[in-house]
Amino acid sequence: MYEAHLVLHGVAVKKHGTSAAVADLVGLPAERVGALLDAAVAGGRAALANDKYLLTPAGRMIVETQYSRYYSAPRADAGFSAAHERFEVVNNELKQVITDWQTMKVGGRQVANDHSDADYDEKVIDRLAGVHDKVEPILRAFAAVVPRFAYYLEKLEQALEKAEDGAHAWVSDATIDSYHTVWFELHEDILRVLGREREE
Amino acid sequence: MAISLGQFALALDGTALPERTQIGGKAWSVARMQSLGLPVPPAVVITTDACRAYLEAGRFPDGLEADLDAAIAWLEQASGRTLGDGAQPLLVSVRSGAAISMPGMMDTVLNLGINDATEQALAAESGDARFARDTHRRFLELYAAIVLKATLASEDDADPAAIRAAIEAQGLAVPATPREQLHGAVEAVFASWNSRRAKRYRKHHDIPDSLGTAVTVQAMVFGNLDDASGTGVLFSRNPLTGDPAPYGEYLHRAQGEDVVSGKFTPEPLSALERAHPALHAELMDAAAKLEVENGDVQDIEFTVQQGTLYLLQSRSAKRAPQAAVRFAVDMVEEGRIDADTALARVTAEQVRSLLKPRLADGAGDGVEVLARGEIACQGVGVGVVVTDSDEAERRHAAGEAVVLARATTSPEDVHGMIAAVAVVTEQGGSTSHAAVVGRALGVPCLVGCGDASVTALAGQTVTVDANAGVVYASALAVETPREEDDPRLARLTAWAAERAPLRVIGVDDPQAADAHDLDHVEGAEDPAQLPALLAGHACVRGGAVESDAGVAAALAAGVETIVARHPLPVLLAAIEAGKAAS
Incomplete structure (x- = not known):
């Protein structure tokens, strides 16, 4: 059943996510997701710890074998693959921007960015906004084939706007839905849909 | 008042310092260097008046074209070079600059003035045809990206005609002459005043939209013309x-x-x-x-x-934490700044990074090195190597110190990275997932240690020295630096203690025993719950009140004393929070 798969997929992407976070990501009503997660736990496909879900080894195997069945359309869609190729190019730029957020050059050497230079930080956030401008049409192309990808556009925009307004944790903090956290989930999602492996 | 070149343009000659609101911060600092008698390449500025007139009319105001001509003529005369032709071509940079520095404004366009003819002239003048070609290519790419907002894949050896063709394929064009290019660049600066990012920033920081930006046009100088360059x-x-x-x-x-x-x-x-x-x-x-x-x-x-x-x-200058501390203390001793300024120039974060645990002197001497990698996040971690993130989380929860070793990491490993005292990977560099997330979490992290180098260590106890990029066999002695062991940190601590709006005592202080310990309070790690948990306590301790946000919350809640392992970062955070609140 597609919805059961979708919920397992949501847990796979948003590892250690709450029921609400999974519902948000897959775009199903919270109650429906709660029921499907309960069933997944009962069936040994997911485990629950501190209100957060993760897949069991069996759940992981099941969700992975199902992708080719549910995503034959995007896998055969030339527009989707072309958008994915553009995404990988912008992805390299994003990684550089995040690295420049976390580190800076001092006297020719790369050191941790201690965020004591506001001008430098603002310029990096400018570049993050530039990345966002580039990924926006790509995400629309994804969403034209798999509508739930519109979720990422909204989440990325929220993170960017918070960062622009001075809440700098929203750039790359790994414990919240920062720009980088959402971007990585997006990347993971695309690779799963297409059945590809990540390259470092 | 500099030299007026018409209604909208000024030539900067160092005679007087124009208003920052009229010429913007960048031109102002050029003018100030001139007024100190320092040598600066010739520069003119199109004032914020022109920007305001442009934004009002939606087009170049009457008279601005003539002022631009006058500006070019002045730059040509001052530099002894000519724009767009001649044996000694003039190239200029075009930059935005408002009175207040602000994000979202146009990036600098360099080398404007180069075309096929001036490329030849520059090649002859410098004796370096490759340099002239690179300059031409860089200009076209920069103009396309910044002014035209075209998306071009950068190619090192692209020929100018090919770049122009690629731009035209997108329905855009780089104007034919340098004079038209200058018009385009100036207009793009004005337009960037109303970019989404700039508008949002002004709104958020209460900066009036009517301020406008100036445009600085400055002669480029060349460091490659001869052996005396x-x-x-x-x-x-x-x-x-x-x-x-x-x-x-x-x-x-x-x-x-x-x-x-x-x-x-x-x-x-x-x-x-x-x-x-x-x-x-x-x-x-x-x-x-x-x-x-x-x-x-x-x-x-x-x-x-x-x-x-x-x-x-x-x-x-941007500075490493160690330098920030030394500059601040030295400049007070030299009588150049006061202690308040010194304290404002050292952040709590910088001091925290200096007080991170590190390998004791000589601890690694003669110890077997198991792997070396690129440093992604500095620090030291000692623990047993595990190769699975779920296992790392499980064993951490059981009280074990674990080092997570993976070929690479992905979002599926974040919970394992949070649980680990250090993360080491075999593949990937400074932009890899492990590096980015490791830094975001502040976990000591080495990346790119080489195939099968670290996952093979599963079960061994190791020391990851991410200050040196080395994984050592066995658990080595780690020491935590203290403020009082460093004379400069000790001085900063004394100054900060006199000025901070709350008191900070060490964990060994007899009074520390009475502190309300937030490490044993459910929900203290949640910033939203912290104020309620602090209310009514005069003396507190715990990780939750050692972060900048935690210190600010404590101050706001009326806490009088914080117990901390490291007093200085807490004092600095308290001074900052006190300033922000007043």
Whole structure:
């Protein structure tokens, strides 16, 4: 059943996510997701710890074998693959921007960015906004084939706007839905849909 | 009042300092360097009046074209070069600059003025056809990206005609003449005033929309024309160590972009001193002047063109934490700044990074090195190697210190990385997932240790020294530095204690026993719950009140004393929070 798969997929992407976070990501009503997660736990496909879900080894195997069945359309869609190729190019730029957020050059050497230079930080956030401008049409192309990808556009925009307004944790903090956290989930999602492996 | 070139343009000649609101911050700092008698390439500024008129009319105001012509004529005369043709072509940079520095504004366009004819002339003048071609290519790419907002894949050897064709394929075009290009660049600066990002920033920071931006147009100087030319960067003190001796790099017969590109290896400043002692002395003198004038350590970009020194930019230097501390204390001792300023120049975060645990002196001597990798996040971690993130989380929860070793990491490993005392990977560099997330979490992290190098260590106890990039066999002695062991940190601590709006005591203080310990309070790690948990407590301790946000919350809740392992970061955070609240 597609919805059961979708919920397992949501847990796979948003590892250690709450029921609400999974519902948000897959775009199903919270109650429906709660029921499907309960069933997944009962069936040994997911485990629950501190209100957060993760897949069991069996759940992981099941969700992975199902992708080719549910995503034959995007896998055969030339527009989707072309958008994915553009995404990988912008992805390299994003990684550089995040690295420049976390580190800076001092006297020719790369050191941790201690965020004591506001001008430098603002310029990096400018570049993050530039990345966002580039990924926006790509995400629309994804969403034209798999509508739930519109979720990422909204989440990325929220993170960017918070960062622009001075809440700098929203750039790359790994414990919240920062720009980088959402971007990585997006990347993971695309690779799963297409059945590809990540390259470092 | 500088030299008026019409209603909208001023030539900067150092005679008087125009208003910052009229010429913007960048032109203002150029004018100020001139007024100190320092050599700066000729520059003109299109004032914020022009921007306001443009935004009102939606087009260039009457008279601005004539003022631009006058501005070019002045630059040609001052530089002895001509825009768009001639044996000595004039190239200019075009930059935005509002009175208040702000994000979202147009990036600088460099080398405007190059075309097929001036490329030939520049090749002949510099004797370097490749440089002239690179300059042409870089200009077209920059103009396309910044002014036209085209998306081009950058190719190192693209020919100018091919770049123009690629731009035209997107329905855009680089104007034919430098004069038209200058018009385009100035208009793009004005338009960037209303970029989404700039508008949002102004709204958020209550900056009036009516301020407008100026445009600085400055002659480019060339560090590659002959053997008496070069380019470099100078710090008035060492930004890595804090040592008071000036520190810098010089590239003989090279252009500024070459320093940034990393294609060439710069020499230390002593090379300049040997080759051109008078220039070196002039540069040292300028650095000292700028440091005194600005009351802070300066980062100065300079170029020597045919034996003449030009200063391109001077700003407060970015600095490593160690240097931040030394600059602050040294400058107080020199009578240059007061203790309040010194404290404002050292952040709590910088001090925290200096007080991170590190390998005890000599602890690694003679110990087997199991792997080496690229440093992604500094620090030290001692633990048993596990290769699975779920296992790392499980064993951490059971009280074990674990080092997570993976070929690479993905979002599926984040919970394992949070649980680990250190993360090591086999593949990937400084932009890999492990590096990015490791830094975001502040977990000591080494990446790219090599295939099968670290996952093979499963079950072994190791020490990851992410300050040196080494994985050692066995658990080595780790020490935590203390403020009182470092004379400069000790002085900062004393100054901060006198000024902080709350008291900080060490964990060994007898009074510490009475503190309300947030480490044992459910929900203290949640910033939303913290104020309620702090209410009514005069003396508190715990990780939740050692972060900047935690200290601010404690101050707001009326806490009088915080117990901390490291007092200085808490004191600095409290001073900052006190300023923000008042």
